[in-house]
Amino acid sequence: MNLIYTKSKGLTDRETHYCPGCSHGIIHKLVAETLVELDILGSTIGCAAVGCSILCYNYFKVDMVECAHGRAPAVATGIKRTQPDKVVFTYQGDGDLASIGTGEIVHAAHRSEKITTIFVNNAIFGMTGGQMAPTTLPGQVATTAPQGRDTSHTGMPIRISEMLAQIPGATYVARVSVHDPKAIVQAKKAIVKGFKYQLENRGFSLIEVLSSCPTGWGLSPVDAMTWLEENMIPYYPLGTFRSQEETRDV
Amino acid sequence: MFNERILCAGFGGQGIMSLGQLLAYGGMSEERHVSWIPSYGPEMRGGTAYCSVVLSEKEVGSPIVTTNATTAVIMNTPSLIKFEKSVISGGIILVNSSLVNRRVTRKDVNVYYIPAVELAGECGNQQAANIVMLGAYLALTQAVTEKSIISALPKVFGEKPKKFIDLNRRALELGQKAVLGHGPKLAAA
Amino acid sequence: MPKSLMKGNEALAKGAILGGCTHFFGYPITPQNEIPEFLARELPKTGGIFLQAESEIAAINMVYGAAAAGGRPMTSSSSPGIALMQEGISLLAAAELPSVIVNVQRGGPGIGTIQPSQCDYFQMTRGGGNGDYSIIALAPSTAQESAEMMIDAFELAQRYRTPVFIVSDGMLGQMMEPVTMPSKVPQQSVKKDWAAVGHDNRRPPITIKTLALDPCDLEQINLRLQEKFMRIRESESRYETYRISEAELIFCGYGSVGRILKNSVDQLRHEGVRVGLLRVKTLWPFPVEAFNVLPPRCRHILSTEMNCGQMIDDVRLAVNGKIQVTHYGRPGGIIPTPEELADHAKNILAGGCQ
Numbered sequence: 001m002n003l004i005y006t007k008s009k010g011l012t013d014r015e016t017h018y019c020p021g022c023s024h025g026i027i028h029k030l031v032a033e034t035l036v037e038l039d040i041l042g043s044t045i046g047c048a049a050v051g052c053s054i055l056c057y058n059y060f061k062v063d064m065v066e067c068a069h070g071r072a073p074a075v076a077t078g079i080k081r082t083q084p085d086k087v088v089f090t091y092q093g094d095g096d097l098a099s100i101g102t103g104e105i106v107h108a109a110h111r112s113e114k115i116t117t118i119f120v121n122n123a124i125f126g127m128t129g130g131q132m133a134p135t136t137l138p139g140q141v142a143t144t145a146p147q148g149r150d151t152s153h154t155g156m157p158i159r160i161s162e163m164l165a166q167i168p169g170a171t172y173v174a175r176v177s178v179h180d181p182k183a184i185v186q187a188k189k190a191i192v193k194g195f196k197y198q199l200e201n202r203g204f205s206l207i208e209v210l211s212s213c214p215t216g217w218g219l220s221p222v223d224a225m226t227w228l229e230e231n232m233i234p235y236y237p238l239g240t241f242r243s244q245e246e247t248r249d250v
Numbered sequence: 251m252f253n254e255r256i257l258c259a260g261f262g263g264q265g266i267m268s269l270g271q272l273l274a275y276g277g278m279s280e281e282r283h284v285s286w287i288p289s290y291g292p293e294m295r296g297g298t299a300y301c302s303v304v305l306s307e308k309e310v311g312s313p314i315v316t317t318n319a320t321t322a323v324i325m326n327t328p329s330l331i332k333f334e335k336s337v338i339s340g341g342i343i344l345v346n347s348s349l350v351n352r353r354v355t356r357k358d359v360n361v362y363y364i365p366a367v368e369l370a371g372e373c374g375n376q377q378a379a380n381i382v383m384l385g386a387y388l389a390l391t392q393a394v395t396e397k398s399i400i401s402a403l404p405k406v407f408g409e410k411p412k413k414f415i416d417l418n419r420r421a422l423e424l425g426q427k428a429v430l431g432h433g434p435k436l437a438a439a
Numbered sequence: 440m441p442k443s444l445m446k447g448n449e450a451l452a453k454g455a456i457l458g459g460c461t462h463f464f465g466y467p468i469t470p471q472n473e474i475p476e477f478l479a480r481e482l483p484k485t486g487g488i489f490l491q492a493e494s495e496i497a498a499i500n501m502v503y504g505a506a507a508a509g510g511r512p513m514t515s516s517s518s519p520g521i522a523l524m525q526e527g528i529s530l531l532a533a534a535e536l537p538s539v540i541v542n543v544q545r546g547g548p549g550i551g552t553i554q555p556s557q558c559d560y561f562q563m564t565r566g567g568g569n570g571d572y573s574i575i576a577l578a579p580s581t582a583q584e585s586a587e588m589m590i591d592a593f594e595l596a597q598r599y600r601t602p603v604f605i606v607s608d609g610m611l612g613q614m615m616e617p618v619t620m621p622s623k624v625p626q627q628s629v630k631k632d633w634a635a636v637g638h639d640n641r642r643p644p645i646t647i648k649t650l651a652l653d654p655c656d657l658e659q660i661n662l663r664l665q666e667k668f669m670r671i672r673e674s675e676s677r678y679e680t681y682r683i684s685e686a687e688l689i690f691c692g693y694g695s696v697g698r699i700l701k702n703s704v705d706q707l708r709h710e711g712v713r714v715g716l717l718r719v720k721t722l723w724p725f726p727v728e729a730f731n732v733l734p735p736r737c738r739h740i741l742s743t744e745m746n747c748g749q750m751i752d753d754v755r756l757a758v759n760g761k762i763q764v765t766h767y768g769r770p771g772g773i774i775p776t777p778e779e780l781a782d783h784a785k786n787i788l789a790g791g792c793q
Contacts, residue, residue: 042640045508048648057646063635065507066534066648068526071500074492078504078512079635081462081488086508086637104500107493271615275444278617284444287614290470290553311702312777313614405444 008032010041014058021214021221024052026178027120028059030188031091034195035062044087045079047072049101051093052126070101073108076115087198089116094135095125098160105164105206112169112203116194119160119206122213123232130216134158137231141218157235161208165241171203173242177210177233179225186238193243202244210236252282252307254393255315258380259300259333260325260346265380268406269323270301272384275402276394277305285313298328305393321391323383325366327351344386344429346379360434362386369424378421385425396422440619447611448473450582450618451541454589455513456485457624460539462512463489464501466520469553470609471543474515495520499527499540506536507647509634511593515541517609518559519550522567528602529568533649533664537596539589544608546772554772555609555695560749563606564723571661573668575675576604576722580697582616584720590624597629599671606722608745610695610774671724678726682708683715687736688784691754692743693719695774700743702777707784714784719750730757737762739787743780744768 010032018024035041044062048054050069057064067075072090080088097105097119108115124142125131132142132149135157139148149157161175172194176187187209194205210232212224219227256273260266267288274286288301302315316333321342324330327350330343337343339358348367364386366379373382388394396419403418404410445453452474455463463478479489492498498514505512516524521542531538542563546556563576575595579585585607592603635645651657679697682704683689690700697718707714713736717729733740740762742751748766755764767783769775 041638043637045635045637047504054650057644057648061644063637063645064647065504065635066646066650067503068500068530071496071503071527074497074500075504075507077490077497078462078464078501078506078510079508080504081490081501082505082508082510082512083636103493104497107497110493111490271444274615278442278444283617285614285616286444287610290609290613308705309701310616310698311705312699312774313610313616314774314776317776318778 008036010036010061011059012061016059017055018052019215021212021224022052023178023211024120026184027118027187027209027211028056030184030191031089031118032060033188034192037192038195038199040087040195040199043085044089045083047076047079047088047090049090049092049096050127051096053091053093053120054127056091070096070099071104072096073101073104073113073115073117077108077111077113080113080115084114087116087195089118089195091118092120093126094119094121094123094133095128098134098158105160106167109164109167109170109204109206112171114198114201114203116198117206118191119208120211121160121208121236122211122216123157124213124216126213126216135160137235159236161206161241164206169204170206170242171244172197172205174240175208175210175236175238177228177238179210179212179228183238190240208236210238252305253320254305254391255318255320256303256305256323256387257300257315257319257321257333257336258303258323258325259298259329262299264299264325265377266299266325267301269380269384270303271406272399272402273303273305273394275405276398279398279401280394282306283308283310285310287313298332300329300333321387323387324350325380325383330354342390344383346383348379362390362429362432362434364425364428366425369428370421373417373420373424375417378417381418381421382425382428385422386429388422389426389430440621442617442619444615445582445618446473446613446615447579447582447585447607448543448613449477450586451515451589451605451607451612452477452481453620454586455539455593456481456487457586457620458539458590458593459511459624459626460513460593461487461510462502462505463487463514464492464498464505464512465514465516466492466495466498468517468520470545470555470612471515471517471541473612474541474543495523496527499524499531502538502540503527503531503534503536506531506538507534507635509631509636511537511597513539513541515543517543517545518547518556518562521559521562525567528574529566529570529572530649531602532568532572532574533570534647535600536602536647537600538602539592539596539605540602541605541607543612544606546770552772553609555611555745555774556770556772557608557694557696557745558747558749558770559606560722560744560746563604564725564753572664573671573723574602574604575599575671575724576606578606578693578697578720578722579611580694580718582611582614582618585611586618586620595675599667601667606694608695675721676724676726676728677720678729679718679720680729681716681718683717683734685713685736686715686734687713688739688741688788689715689717689733689737690741690743690780690784691717691719691750693722693750696743696745699775699777700780703780703784706777706781712785712788722750725753725757727757730754733762740764741784741787742766743775745774746770
């Protein structure tokens, strides 16, 4: 028999706590594979942010620092400024990065901290039970928007990648998705590129990954992926919003 | 017991803080216990600026001398209004009469009116009016020697050419002359 | 050693460098700005890093990251800025990360004033962050002591793996005094095998965390932390007594008031009034033992503070009802004069102020 697939050596054998169908698992896999392929597992320090992925240190086989809600980019700044030769990444959800932590992510990009941020956008607060996030789509039902998000009351969803791409210090900003195998391959490429930017000392890199939350959305795993493709991607177009050798390519 | 508590007050830009610092540096070099504390806050941009200096034989407890000054150096009219009452009975008030347009009303303090801006002009720079006032203070109290003040100049103003030192030495002397040989009453007349 | 005339804030900054500070993260606020200004200039000369953060919240989290990665970081701020940092301070205490936090107190509540105050005694000793934790709080009362306590703070932070507060105020920060300082302070190299620096494929990954969802785990973590706090209580409390022999009334004060009171005591002793001073040098751990050695004649302790009565709680707990304790304070940024404090004490001894 030929071995055609094996779990990444960058991940532990710990059983996952994520809900069935949640795409955090896919994104963890992509990040772990990247760290192994770039041979930086031993020199990487990750920052776990409050949200569903707070426990990601149980899965990544790297040193990790757990951060207060929203503050991972500031903690990562402190780590990188202390260990400038190491690779530092943050793994943040949309409640963490796009709500409580907007100040920290904007200024980490602004200073062009040589860190990589994996920004998982699933348009909802997952860990706390499906409340509205700044990224929740118009009309999307959440426990704190029971009639669906009323944009006249709570504004339009925030497009983080487009916003951060305006900052001179953001050297690589891309939005990808993990709703189907083709998208996953693209997502992996973007994540690799983000870490390469850091290894090349270029500056701040962020990869926004559109992700599903079947539990929070009240959908089956399969329907959730379809919903992501049909509803999120039209509002959150995929592509590279900033890079040093190319312009936006939707 | 030697315990000089000096209050220096005027506009921002009149050299109030540096006058006080020269005294503190000078006193320190003569092994006194010293302290200097500025007023701080929005008023440092143009309003009344003041600083307190203590020169003492003993450890300095309170560095604030807004209520019990042995000497007040008053560089402008608002400062006189604000701090006339801050001097102890029998204390000294040195008034920059070039700018202060009123008289001290208290009778229990020794007052000297010194045309500090004009005297500084005679030395070549009206900005040295603070140093003229310092010269007057030193002459009246011998709190710190002129030598120690001259040595403190680079610490407060940075390294300067000899011309600068000479100008300040001359300003100290003119301040001294303005009060020596004149009793406070004469100076007040 | 040559003497130099320095602001208390500069003495703190210079002490930080001598204490081996590797990183400063902070956000401007009056009256502590001389600290970041000094370190922006001087820290890079020693190979250290100065970084102005976008907020106090970011600053304390940068301190957290730098400490987690094995650095010797610090931040400094003033009262409202410290309020913003409290979440991060709770995390530093929980994750046991060595770090130093300076509070140059100003008047509150709210935005308050930039003038000196001691209204953050509770903020410094009772925590503003969540959870059962205590933080060493050193309270200097001169520029010299500011420098020395700063050096000490870095040492204590490493020894106990804990954040350490320096509690100063606007008066101490802004005033200049002579300071003598060593050119170098030898530092014990501390092995930080707990730090997150990358495992280099040689050891299992390290996680620095404070989340402990299982109450049984969190109880054990708390008990272990308390054991450390108890060790600190037993060995790190500090105080100074001044002319307490035969004293009938003892002033208790710290920081700026602690030094002003020396003038009051001298004045009263000169007048033949038997008073003394107990100056508290560690707000936490509070020097409870000092109250066991007061002269038997002492019948009144006057907790003297630039606030409406905060340290008096600790004084009362320490005295445990044995001696009458009252408070005298000036809130809002007013610095009491030695004379008014002396007058108040005389009133008490004359039975006029109960």
